[in-house]
Amino acid sequence: MHYEAIIFDLDNTLLNFELCERQAILGALEDCGVSLDxxxxxxxxxxxxxxxxxxxYWRQRETFSPSELIEMSYQSTFAQLDIQxxxxxxxxxxxxxxxxHSGAMEPDVNEVLTVLACSYRLAVITNGFVSAQLPRIQAAGIEHFFEEVVVSEAISFAKPSPEIFHYALSKLNLTPAEVLYIGDSLxxxxxxxxxxxxxxCYYNRKNQSLPQEVQPKFIISELLELLELVN
Structure with a gap:
C-alpha cells in the first residue's frame, strides 16, 4: 500500500521520554545543590x-502548572526519603x-527520518505542552523533517480523541487511507x-505481548524495520 504521509507519535517513538525525564529529574537536583549521596x-x-x-500529581495538570506539579513531586519524594x-x-x-530542552532520541531516528523524507511527507501528533514538545524536537535537531507538528495543548484535543487526528489530516489535506501512523501506545x-x-504501525519497543483483540496493521520492534515496510 502506498502512503502519501507518515505521521509519528513523539514520546517513546522518536524521543526517548524516560531518558529525557531522567536527565531532568537528576539534573535539577545537581542545579540546586541537592546531593543524593x-x-x-x-x-x-x-x-x-x-x-x-x-x-x-500529573493527573492534576488542569489545576497546577507543570513547574508546580514537579515541585510537588520533589517535595513528596524528599519527605518519604527523609532528604533535607x-x-x-x-x-x-x-x-x-x-x-x-532534552532531545534524547530513540535509536536510528535520524537515519529513518532522512530516508523517509525522500519519499513521504512527515508529521507528528503528540500529546503534551507546546512549550515542551516543540523545543524538544528542536533540541533533537529533527524539526526540519516535519511538515506539521500537532500538539494536543494547542488544539485542546488529545489522543486518543479522533479530533486530533482529523485536525492533522486537515492540515495535511489528506484522507485516512493516505496516511500511516506510528506510535508506541496502544x-x-x-x-x-x-x-x-x-x-x-505499533512500535513495540519493549517487545510486549499484545492482547488478542489488538491488531495493528504493522508491528516493529526497531524503527529501522519501518524502512522495509514502506520503501
Whole structure:
C-alpha cells in the first residue's frame, strides 16, 4: 500500500521520554545543590519514588502548572526519603527547563527520518505542552523533517480523541487511507488511529505481548524495520 504521509507519535517513538525525564529529574537536583549521596539515597530509589508521586500529581495538570506539579513531586519524594533541603522552590523550574530542552532520541531516528523524507511527507501528533514538545524536537535537531507538528495543548484535543487526528489530516489535506501512523501506545496511538481508520504501525519497543483483540496493521520492534515496510 502506498502512503502519501507518515505521521509519528513523539514520546517513546522518536524521543526517548524516560531518558529525557531522567536527565531532568537528576539534573535539577545537581542545579540546586541537592546531593543524593550525602543523603544516602541511590539514584534508582529516588527515581522510583519520584515517578510514583509524579504520576499521581500529573493527573492534576488542569489545576497546577507543570513547574508546580514537579515541585510537588520533589517535595513528596524528599519527605518519604527523609532528604533535607531549603532549595525546593527552584527544583520545579530547573526540571522543566532541562526537560524542555532534552532531545534524547530513540535509536536510528535520524537515519529513518532522512530516508523517509525522500519519499513521504512527515508529521507528528503528540500529546503534551507546546512549550515542551516543540523545543524538544528542536533540541533533537529533527524539526526540519516535519511538515506539521500537532500538539494536543494547542488544539485542546488529545489522543486518543479522533479530533486530533482529523485536525492533522486537515492540515495535511489528506484522507485516512493516505496516511500511516506510528506510535508506541496502544491506549493513545492505536486507539486513536483506528477510530479514524488510519493504518497503525505499533512500535513495540519493549517487545510486549499484545492482547488478542489488538491488531495493528504493522508491528516493529526497531524503527529501522519501518524502512522495509514502506520503501
Amino acid at each position: 550525602l543523603n544516602g539515597v541511590s539514584e534508582t530509589i529516588f527515581l522510583q519514588v519520584f515517578e510514583t508521586y509524579n504520576s499521581k 533541603t531549603d532549595k525546593i522552590s527552584n527544583l520545579g523550574e530547573s526540571y522543566w527547563h532541562i526537560f524542555n 491506549k493513545h496511538d492505536y486507539a486513536g488511529a483506528t477510530q479514524v481508520k488510519i493504518d497503525f
